[in-house]
Amino acid sequence: MKSVTIADVAKHSKVSKSTVSQYLNQRYEYMGEETKARIQDAIKQLGYRPNIVARSLKQKSTTTIGVIVANILHAFSTQVIRAIEDVCHDYDFHTIVCNADDDPEKEKKYIEMLHAKQVDGIILFPTGGNIELLRTMKDNHFPLVLMDRLIDNVELPSVLLDNEKASSLAVEHFVEKGYSRLGIMTTSIIPNVTPRIKRVEGFKKTLKQLNLPVNDNYIKSLDLKHFEQALEDMLSLEEPPEAILAGNDLALMEMLTFIKKKKLRIPEDVALIGIDEVSFASFYNPSLTTVAQPAFKMGKKAAELLLNKIQKKDKDEPGKIYEFQPKLIERESC
Amino acid sequence: MKSVTIADVAKHSKVSKSTVSQYLNQRYEYMGEETKARIQDAIKQLGYRPNIVARSLKQKSTTTIGVIVANILHAFSTQVIRAIEDVCHDYDFHTIVCNADDDPEKEKKYIEMLHAKQVDGIILFPTGGNIELLRTMKDNHFPLVLMDRLIDNVELPSVLLDNEKASSLAVEHFVEKGYSRLGIMTTSIIPNVTPRIKRVEGFKKTLKQLNLPVNDNYIKSLDLKHFEQALEDMLSLEEPPEAILAGNDLALMEMLTFIKKKKLRIPEDVALIGIDEVSFASFYNPSLTTVAQPAFKMGKKAAELLLNKIQKKDKDEPGKIYEFQPKLIERESC
DNA sequence: TTGTATGCGTTATCAG
DNA sequence: CTGATAACGCATACAA
Numbered sequence: 001m002k003s004v005t006i007a008d009v010a011k012h013s014k015v016s017k018s019t020v021s022q023y024l025n026q027r028y029e030y031m032g033e034e035t036k037a038r039i040q041d042a043i044k045q046l047g048y049r050p051n052i053v054a055r056s057l058k059q060k061s062t063t064t065i066g067v068i069v070a071n072i073l074h075a076f077s078t079q080v081i082r083a084i085e086d087v088c089h090d091y092d093f094h095t096i097v098c099n100a101d102d103d104p105e106k107e108k109k110y111i112e113m114l115h116a117k118q119v120d121g122i123i124l125f126p127t128g129g130n131i132e133l134l135r136t137m138k139d140n141h142f143p144l145v146l147m148d149r150l151i152d153n154v155e156l157p158s159v160l161l162d163n164e165k166a167s168s169l170a171v172e173h174f175v176e177k178g179y180s181r182l183g184i185m186t187t188s189i190i191p192n193v194t195p196r197i198k199r200v201e202g203f204k205k206t207l208k209q210l211n212l213p214v215n216d217n218y219i220k221s222l223d224l225k226h227f228e229q230a231l232e233d234m235l236s237l238e239e240p241p242e243a244i245l246a247g248n249d250l251a252l253m254e255m256l257t258f259i260k261k262k263k264l265r266i267p268e269d270v271a272l273i274g275i276d277e278v279s280f281a282s283f284y285n286p287s288l289t290t291v292a293q294p295a296f297k298m299g300k301k302a303a304e305l306l307l308n309k310i311q312k313k314d315k316d317e318p319g320k321i322y323e324f325q326p327k328l329i330e331r332e333s334c
Numbered sequence: 335m336k337s338v339t340i341a342d343v344a345k346h347s348k349v350s351k352s353t354v355s356q357y358l359n360q361r362y363e364y365m366g367e368e369t370k371a372r373i374q375d376a377i378k379q380l381g382y383r384p385n386i387v388a389r390s391l392k393q394k395s396t397t398t399i400g401v402i403v404a405n406i407l408h409a410f411s412t413q414v415i416r417a418i419e420d421v422c423h424d425y426d427f428h429t430i431v432c433n434a435d436d437d438p439e440k441e442k443k444y445i446e447m448l449h450a451k452q453v454d455g456i457i458l459f460p461t462g463g464n465i466e467l468l469r470t471m472k473d474n475h476f477p478l479v480l481m482d483r484l485i486d487n488v489e490l491p492s493v494l495l496d497n498e499k500a501s502s503l504a505v506e507h508f509v510e511k512g513y514s515r516l517g518i519m520t521t522s523i524i525p526n527v528t529p530r531i532k533r534v535e536g537f538k539k540t541l542k543q544l545n546l547p548v549n550d551n552y553i554k555s556l557d558l559k560h561f562e563q564a565l566e567d568m569l570s571l572e573e574p575p576e577a578i579l580a581g582n583d584l585a586l587m588e589m590l591t592f593i594k595k596k597k598l599r600i601p602e603d604v605a606l607i608g609i610d611e612v613s614f615a616s617f618y619n620p621s622l623t624t625v626a627q628p629a630f631k632m633g634k635k636a637a638e639l640l641l642n643k644i645q646k647k648d649k650d651e652p653g654k655i656y657e658f659q660p661k662l663i664e665r666e667s668c
Numbered sequence: 669t670t671g672t673a674t675g676c677g678t679t680a681t682c683a684g
Numbered sequence: 685c686t687g688a689t690a691a692c693g694c695a696t697a698c699a700a
Contacts, residue, residue: 016687052450054677116386256617283590285619388693
């Protein structure tokens with residue numbers, strides 16, 4: 001790649017570099033029509049493209065933000081990313097997406113890498129580790145917005161789902177449909193990974209509010225690879241649950257796999273609701289009742305918060321929490 | 335963000351900038367143990383992080399590649415992206431992913447943007463437009479690898495599926511299972527979008543080889559939003575097809591939606607095979623027979639080709655085509 | 669073994 | 685209205 005620089009354009013159009021730079025930055029108020037035309041010609045002829053790296057170095061801004069998701073396998077993550085990219089596109093910002101794979105070490109590595117790459121800000125789905133690092137970044141006024149999970153004691157703007165509400169919508173729907181022995185399965189409970197915790201809490205709380213018994217045998221939080229065994233156990237109880245809530249999309253898929261394997265019928269043998277909308281919900285047999293997160297809105301909000309922060313247009317409300325409401329989509333599985 | 339530079343480290347450790355630079359680049363062969371220690375201390379104390387932007391400007395390399403997919407909605411795209419990121423990670427390269435949304439204009443914009451950002455190379459799922467631009471880039475020796483779709487008359491390394499084979503595997507399987515009135519539905523045929531073309535060609539060719547009739551009423555290529563009507567028509571024929579091949583994952587989902595709506599049974603009313611593996615194939619009711627692309631291997635290959643090209647380690651085989659073999663996964667839908 | 673000087677491509681300041 | 689010159693932070697040839 002022979003690269004043509006601003007100097008080449010200057011030479012070609014017989015003006016100085018600075019004049020060309022002015023032109024490029026739309027400051028042609030006091031510029032001769034003829035000069036303008038000559039520069040434009042030169043640019044076209046030489047096929048000149050500004051070098052963004054050089055510009056970034058000078059301006060200390062890369063018009064790029066980083067997005068670090070805890071786990072890209074969740075449909076929610078990809079939906080949010082899509083929304084963030086849309087907003088960034090409108091603001092002429094670019095996005096670098098990283099997947100921490102639920103590993104705080106990787107998360108740390110990516111934060112440092114994005115930092116070194118001089119991104120103007122980061123949207124983070126925190127793994128739950130690296131709290132000190134987050135605090136340091138906040139103290140250094142590095143633009144940072146948290147997504148999906150709440151980190152206590154660090155006052156960072158956070159975009160979250162009302163996770164208790166998600167469970168309560170599901171429980172209420174189960175009850176309306178006449179089920180009373182209700183269970184919930186989520187992936188492992190890890191400190192600081194608040195959605196799972198809140199969903200279980202919301203589940204229990206709603207049960208109590210409705211004066212239904214809370215049976216701990218119906219409440220499981222474990223690694224996906226132990227789901228099969230746990231379901232086997234749960235459904236072999238003398239009084240098995242009649243309906244189970246899947247804590248997220250991956251949990252739901254694991255449960256569907258088990259149910260198919262055991263040739264169980266939904267909802268006759270076990271009714272099902274999944275938190276998170278999945279691509280196949282509407283045409284699965286039976287179609288799946290889900291509690292959907294407004295992923296797109298949430299991503300949009302996070303991006304806007306961050307971009308405003310970067311452009312210092314925010315009214316600076318440190319640690320403000322933006323909580324979004326889930327929505328139950330009724331289908332055939334319950 | 336107060337940023338600490340190499341000069342600060344130099345001052346703090348009482349050596350010159352170049353010495354620090356040496357240290358950073360592991361060139362401490364001829365460096366005093368004590369100097370080394372002092373520098374290390376200073377770096378830690380000041381929390382110094384090299385500025386990658388500045389480094390990139392100097393070295394004319396960003397250790398970043400761009401990936402432009404024609405349409406991110408295809409599961410295949412995301413699988414390939416995942417593989418590319420893995421390989422890049424091993425080589426300490428970063429990835430910027432862009433979605434052209436099947437729009438050549440957007441594709442062009444992204445190519446230019448990535449160019450301006452000085453990425454070291456691009457992996458492109460071509461939309462089919464911008465052929466001249468691709469040729470120019472090739473002529474300028476810009477590292478470029480094509481994925482999924484073949485562009486004629488531009489000698490660029492390309493990673494492809496044997497698309498005819500994909501169809502023929504499906505047709506052969508249909509026939510083995512006793513079906514003879516076979517159909518295929520793909521998204522719209524667009525010039526240069528070779529997979530769809532090849533899949534239809536392979537479909538017809540295999541039919542002929544097996545001495546089965548080719549019925550054009552059973553062969554549809556159209557926009558997803560017209561699938562419903564087309565299926566309605568096709569299945570209302572006096573002699574409707576007994577089995578239909580879905581040309582890709584989105585087509586499959588559209589077909590499943592229709593089939594559910596009409597309460598048809600799979601495979602009794604219509605047998606089904608989908609090209610592309612989908613997340614729900616194994617636990618759908620019935621589970622879905624698919625022709626899977628080795629997406630991971632393909633992404634890996636593309637990344638390796640590009641990185642070798644960037645590092646000039648390739649034996650330079652311009653325009654070489656790397657064709658991968660699809661694999662039929664038999665399940666219940668046929 | 670370490671330091672000095674220079675340049676990467678751009679923008680910004682300030683003369684002219 | 686335009687041009688010279690100095691940064692931005694880093695790497696590298698060349699000196700010392």
